[in-house]
Amino acid sequence: MSNNPNNWPLWEVFIQSKRGLEHKHVGSLHAADPQMAIENARDVYTRRQEGQSIWVVPAGAISSSQPDDAAMLFDPADDKTYRHPTFYTMPEGAKYI
Amino acid sequence: MTDVKNLEELFQSKIDAEQKIEPKDWMPEKYRKTLIRQISQHAHSEVVGMLPEGNWITRAPNLRRKAILLAKVQDEAGHGLYLYSACETLGVSREQTIDDLLSGKAKYSSIFNYPTLSWADIGAIGWLVDGAAIMNQVMLCRTSYGPYARAMVRICKEESFHQRQGYEIMAVLAKGTPEQKEMAQDALNRWWWPSLMMFGPTDANSPHSAESMKWKIKRQSNDELRQTFIDRTVQQAEVIGLSIPDPDLKWNEATQHYDWGTIDWTEFNNVVAGNGPCNKERLVARNKAHDEGAWVREAALAHAAKKAKRKAA
Numbered sequence: 206m207s208n209n210p211n212n213w214p215l216w217e218v219f220i221q222s223k224r225g226l227e228h229k230h231v232g233s234l235h236a237a238d239p240q241m242a243i244e245n246a247r248d249v250y251t252r253r254q255e256g257q258s259i260w261v262v263p264a265g266a267i268s269s270s271q272p273d274d275a276a277m278l279f280d281p282a283d284d285k286t287y288r289h290p291t292f293y294t295m296p297e298g299a300k301y302i
Numbered sequence: 303m304t305d306v307k308n309l310e311e312l313f314q315s316k317i318d319a320e321q322k323i324e325p326k327d328w329m330p331e332k333y334r335k336t337l338i339r340q341i342s343q344h345a346h347s348e349v350v351g352m353l354p355e356g357n358w359i360t361r362a363p364n365l366r367r368k369a370i371l372l373a374k375v376q377d378e379a380g381h382g383l384y385l386y387s388a389c390e391t392l393g394v395s396r397e398q399t400i401d402d403l404l405s406g407k408a409k410y411s412s413i414f415n416y417p418t419l420s421w422a423d424i425g426a427i428g429w430l431v432d433g434a435a436i437m438n439q440v441m442l443c444r445t446s447y448g449p450y451a452r453a454m455v456r457i458c459k460e461e462s463f464h465q466r467q468g469y470e471i472m473a474v475l476a477k478g479t480p481e482q483k484e485m486a487q488d489a490l491n492r493w494w495w496p497s498l499m500m501f502g503p504t505d506a507n508s509p510h511s512a513e514s515m516k517w518k519i520k521r522q523s524n525d526e527l528r529q530t531f532i533d534r535t536v537q538q539a540e541v542i543g544l545s546i547p548d549p550d551l552k553w554n555e556a557t558q559h560y561d562w563g564t565i566d567w568t569e570f571n572n573v574v575a576g577n578g579p580c581n582k583e584r585l586v587a588r589n590k591a592h593d594e595g596a597w598v599r600e601a602a603l604a605h606a607a608k609k610a611k612r613k614a615a
């Protein structure tokens with residue numbers, strides 16, 4: 206990682222493949238500004254009609270959870286099986302539930 | 303003028319071709335306004351809907367039921383958030399939307415203006431109120447506005463346990479002591495008609511529906527959804543030995559649907575107008591929670607500013 210201000214900043218690229226679907230992270234690239242990042246993303250990530258909309262986000266603007274924290278963050282959901290519909294016994298014969 | 307007309311045609315052709323509308327697309331002002339009203343009302347309903355159920359968390363009959371009810375109410379808070387966020391993509395601020403709820407300007411589903419008098423009401427709400435909401439929300443997974451449809455898909459996945467836990471409560475009570483069964487029947491009696499009202503006015507009295515259907519914001523009419531709900535729920539009531547409080551309810555072999563009685567629309571209009579049993583109480587509770595949370599929001603900002611300053615130094 207260089208702090209040289211002459212280097213282009215890093216952008217994370219999100220592509221929406223079809224109207225109605227969410228934008229999905231596909232990768233990253235370097236570009237001088239947002240417009241250039243979008244144009245470059247068009248060139249590298251949508252050459253085969255993969256997208257109909259592009260988001261670019263400065264990589265530095267993304268905050269991430271730490272791998273070491275995964276257990277603390279996500280384990281509490283493990284014993285809450287009652288959040289799933291399969292946890293419940295439905296009376297014999299009941300339909301559409 | 304011609305420009306707008308062309309834009310409108312292009313917009314409608316996208317919708318006719320089952321393409322979703324996304325935030326950056328041109329859209330008629332009325333489409334935007336309708337969505338803002340509908341999505342924010344939907345969000346408010348999720349949030350206010352926590353109040354009648356929250357009333358029973360500390361009095362749930364056992365730890366299992368308590369954990370389940372907590373999880374359900376927690377889900378509803380999340381649903382409010384997804385919907386407020388979808389609303390923000392249409393260019394309204396979160397603050398404004400919430401202010402409109404707190405001032406009483408915005409509406410939320412009238413069903414939450416009824417009180418939860420016994421534990422069986424928690425069963426009836428999950429079974430009937432979430433059941434009715436799910437009918438509507440499954441339809442909205444195919445609504446034409448992308449962010450709204452995506453929020454709905456997520457919500458529907460989470461909702462799937464809400465109705466089942468409620469029906470399970472009712473089934474257990476209906477098989478219990480005579481008093482427990484009576485409690486379940488009483489809850490069904492009180493929640494049945496308000497649940498049918500959740501689908502809104504009849505098609506004949508629903509002036510905005512045609513436009514919403516043309517724009518595919520709605521995909522099925524109020525009466526269609528209500529009828530499907532009735533057809534399904536009557537069978538579920540039979541299975542657990544409870545009776546629907548409607549003397550006119552009768553299977554119609556010709557239509558393959560249930561015929562049923564009439565909704566008391568005077569009651570409905572009264573509750574919508576603010577005169578239901580709990581309208582005042584709900585707004586007071588929301589405002590109190592908002593006001594008493596103010597110092598937490600301020601403290602979090604002050605803490606964040608302090609951390610940022612320390613990092614910069």
Ligand SMILES: [Fe+2]
Pocket residue numbers: 348377378381457461
């Ligand atoms: Fe919900």
Ligand SMILES: [Fe+2]
Pocket residue numbers: 378432461464
């Ligand atoms: Fe729910």
